[in-house]
Amino acid sequence: MSGTCYNVMFVLGGPGAGKGTQCQKIEQEFGYVHLSAGDLLRAERKRDESEYKDEIEEHIRKGSIVPVEITCALLQKAMKESGKKHFLIDGFPRNKDNLDGWNNTMQGIAEVERVIFFDCHVDTCVERCLRRGKTSGRADDNKESLEKRFS
Numbered sequence: 001m002s003g004t005c006y007n008v009m010f011v012l013g014g015p016g017a018g019k020g021t022q023c024q025k026i027e028q029e030f031g032y033v034h035l036s037a038g039d040l041l042r043a044e045r046k047r048d049e050s051e052y053k054d055e056i057e058e059h060i061r062k063g064s065i066v067p068v069e070i071t072c073a074l075l076q077k078a079m080k081e082s083g084k085k086h087f088l089i090d091g092f093p094r095n096k097d098n099l100d101g102w103n104n105t106m107q108g109i110a111e112v113e114r115v116i117f118f119d120c121h122v123d124t125c126v127e128r129c130l131r132r133g134k135t136s137g138r139a140d141d142n143k144e145s146l147e148k149r150f151s
């Protein structure tokens with residue numbers, strides 16, 4: 001592939017800050033495709049044939065960060081499969097290593113046009129995640145995982 005293909009906005013903020021909720025609204029209003037890195041990892045973890053499923057499961061349960069090569073590959077695949085050009089990438093990058101991995105992989109493939117950061121107090125984030133945990137079925141919406149996700 002030559003030349004820049006995709007336009008991306010990174011949507012960042014703590015767990016429960018409201019990234020997914022606002023991304024859905026932006027998607028409806030402005031036609032961006034919403035890709036949640038966490039959702040892509042959770043879907044990959046469920047795929048029986050995935051060579052990464054156990055590794056992803058372990059990281060999500062512990063609240064640690066999945067190797068960037070895996071996350072970038074899933075994001076790139078989802079962008080390609082969508083057939084679209086404009087994306088909200090929700091919950092990625094998580095750290096400098098993620099950003100470096102993205103820059104190494106996506107140079108000439110995707111351009112980051114903007115970063116949106118949701119600044120939400122940690123107490124509010126925790127309260128929302130615990131409330132969401134009553135119905136979300138997520139293995140990490142509990143006190144123990146949240147302590148690691150916020151560390």
Ligand SMILES: Nc1ncnc2c1ncn2[C@@H]1O[C@H](COP(=O)(O)OP(=O)(O)OP(=O)(O)O)[C@@H](O)[C@H]1O
Pocket residue numbers: 013014015016017018019020021022038091128129131132
């Ligand atoms: N402005 C708000 N006021 C109150 N509750 C909210 C608000 N925005 C989102 N919520 C609720 O808080 C919970 C977390 O929101 P959401 O899933 O959008 O966060 P997130 O940042 O995407 O979280 P994560 O990164 O953990 O997936 C959800 O149950 C959502 O309904």
Ligand SMILES: O=c1ccn([C@@H]2O[C@H](COP(=O)(O)O)[C@@H](O)[C@H]2O)c(=O)[nH]1
Pocket residue numbers: 015016037038039041059060061062063064065066067071090091092093094140149
């Ligand atoms: O880029 C990413 C995004 C997520 N993870 C892992 O998934 C969980 C849940 O992420 P949410 O954004 O809250 O859905 C997160 O704690 C990480 O374990 C990741 O490794 N890399």
